[in-house]
Amino acid sequence: MGSKYGTIVMGPAGAGKTTFCSALIQHLRNNKRSCFYINLDPAAEDFAYEPDVDIKELISLEDVMEELHLGPNGGLIYCFEFLLENLDFITDPLENVTEEYLIIIDMPGQIELYTHVPIVPNLIKALTRGSLNVSMCAAYLLESNFIIDRAKFFSGTLSAMSAMLMMEIPHVNILSKMDLVKGQVARKELKRFIDPDTSLLQDAPESGLVYEYKEGVDNGENDKADSVVTGESFARLNRAVGQLIDDFSLVSFLKLDVQDEDSIGAVLSYIDDAIQFHEAQEPNEPMDDMNEPEMG
Template sequence: MFLIFVLGTAGSGKSELTGVFTRYLEMQGEDAMAVNLDPGTLTLPYTANVDVRDYIRVDALMEEYGLGPNGGLMLASEMMLEIIEQLASDIDDFGPDVALIDTPGQLEMFAFRDVGAKIAGELSDEGKGILYLFDSAFCRDPLNYVMNMFLASAINSRFLLPQVSVLSKADLLQGELEEVEGWAEDPTLLEEAINSRLSGMNRLISQDMMDVISKLGIEFTPIPFSTRTNLGFNRLYSVITLAFMGGEPFTS
Protein backbone atom coordinates (compact mmCIF):
# COMPACT_ATOMS: atom_id res chain seq x y z
CA MET A 1 0.00 0.00 0.00
CA PHE A 2 1.29 3.45 -0.93
CA LEU A 3 0.10 6.57 0.92
CA ILE A 4 0.09 9.94 -0.84
CA PHE A 5 -0.32 12.93 1.48
CA VAL A 6 -1.87 15.93 -0.27
CA LEU A 7 -0.52 19.15 1.26
CA GLY A 8 -0.97 22.83 0.44
CA THR A 9 -2.13 26.14 1.86
CA ALA A 10 -5.80 26.69 2.77
CA GLY A 11 -7.97 26.66 -0.34
CA SER A 12 -5.22 25.37 -2.63
CA GLY A 13 -7.52 22.59 -3.86
CA LYS A 14 -6.41 19.61 -1.72
CA SER A 15 -9.89 18.22 -1.18
CA GLU A 16 -11.03 18.55 -4.79
CA LEU A 17 -7.82 17.01 -6.08
CA THR A 18 -8.11 14.14 -3.60
CA GLY A 19 -11.63 13.31 -4.74
CA VAL A 20 -11.20 13.80 -8.46
CA PHE A 21 -7.76 12.24 -8.76
CA THR A 22 -8.77 9.17 -6.72
CA ARG A 23 -11.53 8.55 -9.26
CA TYR A 24 -9.07 9.11 -12.10
CA LEU A 25 -6.65 6.57 -10.56
CA GLU A 26 -9.48 4.06 -10.36
CA MET A 27 -10.20 4.61 -14.05
CA GLN A 28 -6.54 3.78 -14.73
CA GLY A 29 -7.12 0.40 -13.06
CA GLU A 30 -5.56 1.37 -9.72
CA ASP A 31 -7.07 0.11 -6.49
CA ALA A 32 -7.32 3.58 -4.93
CA MET A 33 -9.08 5.10 -1.94
CA ALA A 34 -9.60 8.60 -0.49
CA VAL A 35 -8.93 9.40 3.16
CA ASN A 36 -10.02 12.61 4.87
CA LEU A 37 -7.69 13.76 7.66
CA ASP A 38 -9.24 17.22 7.98
CA PRO A 39 -11.27 17.28 11.23
CA GLY A 40 -12.37 20.88 10.54
CA THR A 41 -14.11 20.60 7.21
CA LEU A 42 -17.90 20.78 7.23
CA THR A 43 -18.35 19.45 3.72
CA LEU A 44 -16.23 17.34 1.40
CA PRO A 45 -16.45 17.31 -2.39
CA TYR A 46 -16.07 13.48 -2.39
CA THR A 47 -17.03 10.46 -0.32
CA ALA A 48 -14.13 9.58 1.95
CA ASN A 49 -13.50 5.86 2.43
CA VAL A 50 -11.93 6.66 5.82
CA ASP A 51 -12.82 9.93 7.58
CA VAL A 52 -11.18 11.36 10.71
CA ARG A 53 -14.47 13.17 11.43
CA ASP A 54 -15.98 9.83 12.45
CA TYR A 55 -13.84 10.30 15.60
CA ILE A 56 -13.01 14.01 15.89
CA ARG A 57 -14.89 17.06 14.68
CA VAL A 58 -13.68 20.63 15.20
CA ASP A 59 -17.24 22.03 15.26
CA ALA A 60 -18.23 19.63 18.06
CA LEU A 61 -15.08 20.47 20.07
CA MET A 62 -15.75 24.21 19.69
CA GLU A 63 -19.23 23.75 21.08
CA GLU A 64 -18.27 21.36 23.87
CA TYR A 65 -15.31 23.37 25.17
CA GLY A 66 -16.40 26.88 24.19
CA LEU A 67 -13.45 27.29 21.82
CA GLY A 68 -12.97 29.41 18.71
CA PRO A 69 -12.00 27.82 15.39
CA ASN A 70 -8.24 27.97 16.08
CA GLY A 71 -8.55 26.56 19.60
CA GLY A 72 -10.80 23.82 18.26
CA LEU A 73 -8.28 22.97 15.56
CA MET A 74 -5.40 22.81 18.06
CA LEU A 75 -7.33 20.51 20.37
CA ALA A 76 -8.31 18.36 17.38
CA SER A 77 -4.66 18.02 16.34
CA GLU A 78 -3.73 16.81 19.86
CA MET A 79 -6.59 14.31 19.76
CA MET A 80 -5.60 13.04 16.33
CA LEU A 81 -2.32 11.80 17.81
CA GLU A 82 -4.36 9.47 20.04
CA ILE A 83 -6.31 7.82 17.22
CA ILE A 84 -3.52 7.20 14.70
CA GLU A 85 -3.67 3.43 15.29
CA GLN A 86 -7.41 3.43 14.73
CA LEU A 87 -7.03 5.34 11.46
CA ALA A 88 -4.23 3.01 10.34
CA SER A 89 -6.44 -0.02 10.96
CA ASP A 90 -9.39 1.61 9.16
CA ILE A 91 -7.15 2.13 6.11
CA ASP A 92 -5.78 -1.42 6.37
CA ASP A 93 -9.30 -2.83 6.49
CA PHE A 94 -9.97 -1.12 3.20
CA GLY A 95 -6.73 -2.56 1.85
CA PRO A 96 -6.08 -0.27 -1.11
CA ASP A 97 -2.88 -0.23 -3.18
CA VAL A 98 -2.82 3.57 -3.11
CA ALA A 99 -4.52 6.00 -0.74
CA LEU A 100 -4.82 9.73 -1.35
CA ILE A 101 -4.81 11.48 2.00
CA ASP A 102 -6.52 14.86 2.20
CA THR A 103 -4.97 16.93 5.00
CA PRO A 104 -6.31 19.82 7.13
CA GLY A 105 -7.31 23.01 5.35
CA GLN A 106 -4.64 24.87 7.31
CA LEU A 107 -1.26 23.65 6.14
CA GLU A 108 0.46 24.65 9.38
CA MET A 109 -1.57 22.19 11.43
CA PHE A 110 -0.24 19.22 9.53
CA ALA A 111 3.13 20.50 8.35
CA PHE A 112 4.44 22.36 11.38
CA ARG A 113 2.91 20.61 14.39
CA ASP A 114 3.98 17.18 15.59
CA VAL A 115 0.77 15.64 14.41
CA GLY A 116 1.57 15.59 10.69
CA ALA A 117 5.00 13.97 10.88
CA LYS A 118 3.76 11.49 13.52
CA ILE A 119 0.74 10.53 11.45
CA ALA A 120 2.89 10.10 8.36
CA GLY A 121 5.36 8.02 10.39
CA GLU A 122 2.80 5.77 12.06
CA LEU A 123 0.06 5.38 9.50
CA SER A 124 2.07 2.88 7.48
CA ASP A 125 5.54 1.34 7.28
CA GLU A 126 5.19 0.95 3.56
CA GLY A 127 5.63 3.53 0.80
CA LYS A 128 4.75 7.16 1.34
CA GLY A 129 5.00 10.31 -0.73
CA ILE A 130 3.82 13.91 -0.76
CA LEU A 131 1.93 15.98 -3.32
CA TYR A 132 2.50 19.66 -2.58
CA LEU A 133 0.00 22.05 -4.18
CA PHE A 134 1.20 25.45 -5.38
CA ASP A 135 -2.07 27.42 -5.43
CA SER A 136 -2.32 29.21 -8.77
CA ALA A 137 -4.03 32.08 -6.98
CA PHE A 138 -0.65 32.76 -5.28
CA CYS A 139 1.56 32.06 -8.24
CA ARG A 140 0.98 35.05 -10.51
CA ASP A 141 3.44 37.10 -8.53
CA PRO A 142 7.10 35.97 -8.39
CA LEU A 143 7.35 36.81 -4.65
CA ASN A 144 4.41 34.54 -3.78
CA TYR A 145 5.71 31.88 -6.12
CA VAL A 146 9.05 31.85 -4.27
CA MET A 147 7.22 31.80 -0.91
CA ASN A 148 5.44 28.66 -2.13
CA MET A 149 8.80 27.12 -3.09
CA PHE A 150 9.99 27.90 0.41
CA LEU A 151 6.97 26.20 2.00
CA ALA A 152 7.48 23.19 -0.26
CA SER A 153 11.15 23.05 0.86
CA ALA A 154 10.15 23.28 4.52
CA ILE A 155 7.78 20.34 4.02
CA ASN A 156 10.47 18.41 2.21
CA SER A 157 12.95 18.79 5.05
CA ARG A 158 10.28 18.03 7.65
CA PHE A 159 8.91 14.82 6.15
CA LEU A 160 11.94 13.57 4.17
CA LEU A 161 9.66 11.79 1.70
CA PRO A 162 9.63 11.77 -2.10
CA GLN A 163 7.67 14.87 -3.10
CA VAL A 164 5.90 15.94 -6.29
CA SER A 165 4.66 19.50 -6.89
CA VAL A 166 1.35 20.44 -8.49
CA LEU A 167 0.28 23.87 -9.79
CA SER A 168 -3.34 23.54 -8.67
CA LYS A 169 -6.36 25.40 -10.09
CA ALA A 170 -4.24 26.21 -13.17
CA ASP A 171 -7.41 27.06 -15.17
CA LEU A 172 -7.53 30.30 -13.13
CA LEU A 173 -4.23 31.50 -14.63
CA GLN A 174 -5.54 31.60 -18.21
CA GLY A 175 -3.12 33.82 -20.20
CA GLU A 176 -0.60 33.85 -17.36
CA LEU A 177 -0.20 30.07 -17.28
CA GLU A 178 2.57 30.05 -19.87
CA GLU A 179 4.71 32.47 -17.85
CA VAL A 180 4.23 30.55 -14.58
CA GLU A 181 4.97 27.27 -16.36
CA GLY A 182 8.20 28.89 -17.55
CA TRP A 183 9.18 29.67 -13.95
CA ALA A 184 8.44 26.06 -13.05
CA GLU A 185 10.59 24.66 -15.84
CA ASP A 186 13.49 27.10 -15.75
CA PRO A 187 14.72 28.92 -12.61
CA THR A 188 16.52 31.56 -14.69
CA LEU A 189 13.13 32.74 -16.00
CA LEU A 190 11.93 33.09 -12.41
CA GLU A 191 15.08 35.07 -11.54
CA GLU A 192 14.39 37.37 -14.50
CA ALA A 193 10.82 37.94 -13.30
CA ILE A 194 12.07 38.70 -9.78
CA ASN A 195 14.52 41.27 -11.15
CA SER A 196 12.10 42.91 -13.54
CA ARG A 197 8.88 42.83 -11.50
CA LEU A 198 9.97 43.20 -7.90
CA SER A 199 11.84 45.96 -6.13
CA GLY A 200 13.31 46.77 -2.72
CA MET A 201 12.90 44.25 0.09
CA ASN A 202 10.66 41.95 -1.93
CA ARG A 203 13.30 41.55 -4.60
CA LEU A 204 16.04 40.92 -2.03
CA ILE A 205 14.00 38.38 -0.09
CA SER A 206 13.03 36.51 -3.26
CA GLN A 207 16.61 36.41 -4.54
CA ASP A 208 17.94 35.19 -1.18
CA MET A 209 15.23 32.55 -0.85
CA MET A 210 16.02 31.24 -4.31
CA ASP A 211 19.70 31.01 -3.35
CA VAL A 212 18.86 29.04 -0.20
CA ILE A 213 16.50 26.73 -2.07
CA SER A 214 19.03 26.04 -4.80
CA LYS A 215 21.67 25.26 -2.13
CA LEU A 216 19.27 22.70 -0.65
CA GLY A 217 19.24 21.06 -4.06
CA ILE A 218 15.49 20.56 -4.14
CA GLU A 219 13.84 20.77 -7.52
CA PHE A 220 10.27 21.83 -8.13
CA THR A 221 8.49 21.59 -11.41
CA PRO A 222 4.88 22.06 -10.38
CA ILE A 223 2.64 20.24 -12.83
CA PRO A 224 -0.23 22.48 -14.04
CA PHE A 225 -3.43 20.77 -12.92
CA SER A 226 -7.11 21.60 -12.97
CA THR A 227 -10.09 19.66 -11.75
CA ARG A 228 -12.23 21.87 -14.02
CA THR A 229 -10.50 21.11 -17.32
CA ASN A 230 -8.75 17.79 -16.48
CA LEU A 231 -5.46 19.51 -17.29
CA GLY A 232 -2.41 17.61 -16.05
CA PHE A 233 -4.08 14.35 -14.97
CA ASN A 234 -2.08 12.06 -17.28
CA ARG A 235 1.17 13.91 -16.62
CA LEU A 236 0.66 13.83 -12.85
CA TYR A 237 -0.07 10.10 -13.02
CA SER A 238 3.11 9.34 -14.91
CA VAL A 239 5.21 11.63 -12.68
CA ILE A 240 3.94 10.10 -9.41
CA THR A 241 4.28 6.52 -10.59
CA LEU A 242 7.84 7.35 -11.67
CA ALA A 243 8.75 9.27 -8.48
CA PHE A 244 6.97 6.95 -6.04
CA MET A 245 6.97 3.53 -7.75
CA GLY A 246 9.94 3.58 -10.13
CA GLY A 247 7.57 3.73 -13.11
CA GLU A 248 5.29 0.81 -12.12
CA PRO A 249 1.57 1.23 -11.41
CA PHE A 250 0.47 1.10 -7.75
CA THR A 251 -1.68 -1.96 -8.50
CA SER A 252 0.40 -4.65 -10.13
Protein backbone atom coordinates in the same frame (compact mmCIF):
# COMPACT_ATOMS: atom_id res chain seq x y z
CA MET B 1 2.66 -9.20 3.83
CA GLY B 2 1.87 -7.10 0.76
CA SER B 3 2.87 -3.50 0.34
CA LYS B 4 0.49 -0.57 0.62
CA TYR B 5 0.66 2.63 -1.39
CA GLY B 6 -0.66 6.09 -0.73
CA THR B 7 -0.42 9.83 -1.23
CA ILE B 8 -1.05 12.55 1.33
CA VAL B 9 -2.49 15.69 -0.29
CA MET B 10 -1.28 18.88 1.38
CA GLY B 11 -1.04 22.61 0.76
CA PRO B 12 -2.42 25.97 1.90
CA ALA B 13 -6.13 26.74 2.17
CA GLY B 14 -7.80 27.31 -1.18
CA ALA B 15 -5.24 25.34 -3.19
CA GLY B 16 -7.90 22.86 -4.36
CA LYS B 17 -6.86 19.78 -2.39
CA THR B 18 -10.31 18.20 -2.06
CA THR B 19 -11.13 19.00 -5.69
CA PHE B 20 -7.88 17.30 -6.71
CA CYS B 21 -8.70 14.26 -4.55
CA SER B 22 -12.14 13.98 -6.19
CA ALA B 23 -10.67 14.29 -9.69
CA LEU B 24 -8.01 11.71 -8.83
CA ILE B 25 -10.63 9.26 -7.52
CA GLN B 26 -12.70 9.68 -10.68
CA HIS B 27 -9.61 9.16 -12.84
CA LEU B 28 -8.72 5.98 -10.95
CA ARG B 29 -12.26 4.67 -11.36
CA ASN B 30 -12.21 5.43 -15.07
CA ASN B 31 -9.04 3.34 -15.32
CA LYS B 32 -10.40 0.47 -13.19
CA ARG B 33 -8.07 1.18 -10.27
CA SER B 34 -9.10 0.91 -6.64
CA CYS B 35 -8.63 3.66 -4.08
CA PHE B 36 -9.17 4.18 -0.37
CA TYR B 37 -10.15 7.75 0.50
CA ILE B 38 -9.34 9.23 3.94
CA ASN B 39 -10.51 12.71 4.98
CA LEU B 40 -8.39 14.23 7.74
CA ASP B 41 -9.89 17.73 7.61
CA PRO B 42 -12.11 17.98 10.72
CA ALA B 43 -13.89 21.01 9.26
CA ALA B 44 -14.69 19.60 5.78
CA GLU B 45 -18.33 19.09 4.94
CA ASP B 46 -18.98 18.49 1.25
CA PHE B 47 -17.45 15.60 -0.68
CA ALA B 48 -17.94 14.43 -4.23
CA TYR B 49 -17.06 10.93 -2.99
CA GLU B 50 -17.87 9.68 0.48
CA PRO B 51 -14.63 9.07 2.43
CA ASP B 52 -13.87 5.52 3.54
CA VAL B 53 -12.50 7.05 6.75
CA ASP B 54 -13.60 10.49 7.96
CA ILE B 55 -11.89 12.15 10.94
CA LYS B 56 -15.18 13.89 11.80
CA GLU B 57 -16.50 10.54 12.98
CA LEU B 58 -13.76 10.68 15.62
CA ILE B 59 -13.59 14.42 16.33
CA SER B 60 -14.80 17.60 14.64
CA LEU B 61 -13.28 21.06 14.67
CA GLU B 62 -16.65 22.68 15.41
CA ASP B 63 -17.12 20.63 18.59
CA VAL B 64 -13.56 21.31 19.76
CA MET B 65 -13.88 25.07 19.25
CA GLU B 66 -17.21 25.13 21.07
CA GLU B 67 -16.29 22.92 24.01
CA LEU B 68 -12.69 24.01 24.58
CA HIS B 69 -13.08 27.66 23.48
CA LEU B 70 -10.23 27.38 20.99
CA GLY B 71 -9.73 29.23 17.73
CA PRO B 72 -9.60 27.46 14.36
CA ASN B 73 -5.82 26.90 14.36
CA GLY B 74 -5.58 25.81 17.98
CA GLY B 75 -8.64 23.62 17.54
CA LEU B 76 -7.15 21.94 14.48
CA ILE B 77 -3.91 21.14 16.27
CA TYR B 78 -5.94 19.69 19.16
CA CYS B 79 -7.86 17.50 16.67
CA PHE B 80 -4.63 16.08 15.28
CA GLU B 81 -3.14 15.53 18.72
CA PHE B 82 -6.32 13.62 19.59
CA LEU B 83 -6.00 11.63 16.35
CA LEU B 84 -2.41 10.66 17.20
CA GLU B 85 -3.66 9.36 20.56
CA ASN B 86 -6.27 7.27 18.74
CA LEU B 87 -4.32 6.14 15.69
CA ASP B 88 -6.22 2.87 15.48
CA PHE B 89 -9.05 4.95 13.99
CA ILE B 90 -6.92 5.09 10.81
CA THR B 91 -4.62 2.10 11.11
CA ASP B 92 -7.28 -0.56 11.75
CA PRO B 93 -9.23 0.12 8.50
CA LEU B 94 -5.95 0.25 6.57
CA GLU B 95 -4.87 -3.22 7.69
CA ASN B 96 -7.16 -4.82 5.11
CA VAL B 97 -6.20 -2.49 2.24
CA THR B 98 -4.27 -4.42 -0.41
CA GLU B 99 -1.48 -3.38 -2.76
CA GLU B 100 -3.91 -2.76 -5.63
CA TYR B 101 -5.33 0.27 -3.82
CA LEU B 102 -4.08 3.84 -3.83
CA ILE B 103 -4.67 5.38 -0.40
CA ILE B 104 -5.58 9.07 -0.76
CA ILE B 105 -5.34 11.22 2.38
CA ASP B 106 -7.01 14.64 2.14
CA MET B 107 -5.47 17.12 4.60
CA PRO B 108 -6.62 20.52 5.95
CA GLY B 109 -5.04 23.75 4.73
CA GLN B 110 -3.46 25.18 7.88
CA ILE B 111 0.15 25.53 6.83
CA GLU B 112 1.62 25.21 10.32
CA LEU B 113 0.70 21.51 10.31
CA TYR B 114 3.33 20.93 7.62
CA THR B 115 6.02 23.49 8.35
CA HIS B 116 6.91 23.89 12.03
CA VAL B 117 5.05 21.42 14.27
CA PRO B 118 5.79 17.66 14.20
CA ILE B 119 2.16 16.48 14.12
CA VAL B 120 1.92 15.43 10.47
CA PRO B 121 5.47 13.99 10.38
CA ASN B 122 4.53 11.82 13.37
CA LEU B 123 1.37 10.69 11.57
CA ILE B 124 3.38 9.79 8.47
CA LYS B 125 5.88 7.82 10.55
CA ALA B 126 3.00 5.81 12.03
CA LEU B 127 1.70 4.97 8.56
CA THR B 128 5.00 4.26 6.82
CA ARG B 129 6.47 2.05 9.52
CA GLY B 130 5.37 -1.00 11.48
CA SER B 131 2.74 -3.41 10.21
CA LEU B 132 1.20 -0.98 7.72
CA ASN B 133 4.45 -0.05 5.97
CA VAL B 134 2.70 2.28 3.51
CA SER B 135 4.88 3.59 0.69
CA MET B 136 3.84 7.23 0.91
CA CYS B 137 4.26 10.26 -1.32
CA ALA B 138 3.32 13.85 -0.45
CA ALA B 139 1.42 15.84 -3.07
CA TYR B 140 1.82 19.53 -2.18
CA LEU B 141 -0.56 21.87 -4.01
CA LEU B 142 0.09 25.56 -4.59
CA GLU B 143 -2.52 27.67 -6.34
CA SER B 144 -1.37 28.84 -9.77
CA ASN B 145 -2.69 32.36 -9.06
CA PHE B 146 0.41 32.75 -6.88
CA ILE B 147 2.50 33.24 -10.01
CA ILE B 148 0.76 36.57 -10.66
CA ASP B 149 2.48 37.95 -7.54
CA ARG B 150 6.05 36.66 -7.69
CA ALA B 151 6.93 37.48 -4.11
CA LYS B 152 3.88 35.46 -3.03
CA PHE B 153 4.92 32.63 -5.34
CA PHE B 154 8.38 32.38 -3.79
CA SER B 155 6.85 32.49 -0.31
CA GLY B 156 4.62 29.55 -1.27
CA THR B 157 7.60 27.75 -2.79
CA LEU B 158 9.52 28.19 0.47
CA SER B 159 6.57 26.68 2.36
CA ALA B 160 6.61 23.72 -0.03
CA MET B 161 10.32 23.24 0.58
CA SER B 162 9.82 23.47 4.33
CA ALA B 163 7.15 20.76 4.12
CA MET B 164 9.49 18.58 2.04
CA LEU B 165 12.17 18.81 4.71
CA MET B 166 9.70 18.12 7.52
CA MET B 167 7.92 15.15 5.94
CA GLU B 168 11.02 13.20 4.82
CA ILE B 169 9.08 11.27 2.17
CA PRO B 170 9.00 11.54 -1.64
CA HIS B 171 7.38 14.81 -2.62
CA VAL B 172 5.47 15.98 -5.70
CA ASN B 173 4.80 19.74 -5.93
CA ILE B 174 1.82 20.80 -8.01
CA LEU B 175 0.63 24.13 -9.41
CA SER B 176 -3.14 23.70 -9.24
CA LYS B 177 -5.98 25.53 -10.99
CA MET B 178 -3.93 26.10 -14.13
CA ASP B 179 -7.14 26.86 -16.02
CA LEU B 180 -7.38 30.14 -14.06
CA VAL B 181 -4.14 31.55 -15.51
CA LYS B 182 -4.61 30.48 -19.12
CA GLY B 183 -3.95 33.47 -21.34
CA GLN B 184 -2.40 35.46 -18.49
CA VAL B 185 1.08 33.90 -18.55
CA ALA B 186 3.03 33.03 -21.69
CA ARG B 187 4.31 29.45 -21.99
CA LYS B 188 7.93 30.59 -22.02
CA GLU B 189 7.32 32.62 -18.86
CA LEU B 190 5.48 29.74 -17.20
CA LYS B 191 8.54 27.50 -17.53
CA ARG B 192 10.39 29.85 -15.19
CA PHE B 193 7.82 29.06 -12.48
CA ILE B 194 7.77 25.30 -13.06
CA ASP B 195 11.46 25.21 -12.09
CA PRO B 196 11.55 28.36 -9.93
CA ASP B 197 13.96 30.86 -11.47
CA THR B 198 15.25 33.42 -8.99
CA SER B 199 15.74 35.94 -11.79
CA LEU B 200 11.96 36.32 -11.70
CA LEU B 201 12.48 38.45 -8.60
CA GLN B 202 14.51 40.98 -10.56
CA ASP B 203 11.73 41.74 -13.04
CA ALA B 204 10.14 44.91 -11.61
CA PRO B 205 7.54 46.27 -11.43
CA GLU B 206 5.58 43.18 -12.42
CA SER B 207 7.34 41.14 -9.75
CA GLY B 208 5.35 42.77 -6.96
CA LEU B 209 8.57 43.88 -5.29
CA VAL B 210 8.14 47.64 -5.81
CA TYR B 211 6.89 49.46 -2.75
CA GLU B 212 3.98 51.71 -3.64
CA TYR B 213 4.37 55.31 -2.42
CA LYS B 214 1.20 56.63 -0.82
CA GLU B 215 0.43 60.16 0.34
CA GLY B 216 -0.65 60.76 3.92
CA VAL B 217 1.10 57.73 5.36
CA ASP B 218 4.55 57.10 6.79
CA ASN B 219 6.61 55.86 3.85
CA GLY B 220 9.75 55.41 5.93
CA GLU B 221 11.54 58.43 4.45
CA ASN B 222 12.56 59.88 7.79
CA ASP B 223 14.03 56.68 9.14
CA LYS B 224 17.83 56.70 8.83
CA ALA B 225 17.88 52.92 8.82
CA ASP B 226 16.34 51.39 5.75
CA SER B 227 12.77 50.56 6.73
CA VAL B 228 11.66 46.96 6.29
CA VAL B 229 8.63 48.13 4.32
CA THR B 230 10.58 50.07 1.67
CA GLY B 231 11.01 48.60 -1.75
CA GLU B 232 14.72 47.80 -1.48
CA SER B 233 14.38 46.02 1.87
CA PHE B 234 11.45 44.00 0.60
CA ALA B 235 13.36 43.15 -2.57
CA ARG B 236 16.44 42.04 -0.61
CA LEU B 237 14.30 39.83 1.61
CA ASN B 238 12.72 38.13 -1.39
CA ARG B 239 16.08 37.74 -3.14
CA ALA B 240 17.39 36.02 -0.01
CA VAL B 241 14.36 33.69 -0.01
CA GLY B 242 14.87 33.00 -3.72
CA GLN B 243 18.57 32.28 -3.19
CA LEU B 244 17.74 29.85 -0.39
CA ILE B 245 15.36 27.97 -2.68
CA ASP B 246 17.95 28.04 -5.47
CA ASP B 247 20.72 26.74 -3.20
CA PHE B 248 18.69 23.69 -2.20
CA SER B 249 17.38 23.09 -5.76
CA LEU B 250 14.62 20.89 -4.34
CA VAL B 251 11.42 22.44 -5.63
CA SER B 252 9.90 22.10 -9.08
CA PHE B 253 6.23 21.97 -10.01
CA LEU B 254 3.84 19.93 -12.10
CA LYS B 255 0.94 21.68 -13.81
CA LEU B 256 -2.57 20.56 -12.85
CA ASP B 257 -5.89 21.29 -14.50
CA VAL B 258 -8.54 19.06 -12.89
CA GLN B 259 -10.80 19.59 -15.91
CA ASP B 260 -8.19 17.87 -18.10
CA GLU B 261 -8.03 14.09 -17.83
CA ASP B 262 -4.53 14.00 -19.33
CA SER B 263 -3.30 16.50 -16.74
CA ILE B 264 -4.60 14.36 -13.87
CA GLY B 265 -3.08 11.27 -15.45
CA ALA B 266 0.30 12.96 -15.77
CA VAL B 267 0.31 13.98 -12.10
CA LEU B 268 -0.76 10.46 -11.08
CA SER B 269 2.12 8.96 -13.09
CA TYR B 270 4.58 11.04 -11.04
CA ILE B 271 2.92 9.92 -7.82
CA ASP B 272 3.06 6.28 -8.95
CA ASP B 273 6.76 6.63 -9.78
CA ALA B 274 7.47 8.22 -6.38
CA ILE B 275 5.80 5.39 -4.45
CA GLN B 276 6.98 2.71 -6.96
CA PHE B 277 3.41 1.51 -7.36
CA HIS B 278 3.76 -0.30 -10.68
CA GLU B 279 6.90 -2.18 -9.64
CA ALA B 280 4.85 -4.15 -7.11
CA GLN B 281 2.05 -5.12 -9.50
CA GLU B 282 2.13 -8.63 -10.88
CA PRO B 283 3.07 -8.60 -14.58
CA ASN B 284 1.16 -10.81 -16.99
CA GLU B 285 3.35 -13.59 -18.28
CA PRO B 286 3.36 -14.00 -22.11
CA MET B 287 2.20 -17.64 -21.85
CA ASP B 288 -0.62 -16.95 -19.36
CA ASP B 289 -3.27 -16.44 -22.03
CA MET B 290 -2.16 -19.51 -23.96
CA ASN B 291 -2.37 -21.74 -20.89
CA GLU B 292 -5.92 -20.78 -20.04
CA PRO B 293 -8.44 -23.58 -20.66
CA GLU B 294 -10.85 -23.08 -23.52
CA MET B 295 -14.40 -22.23 -22.55
CA GLY B 296 -16.97 -24.68 -23.79
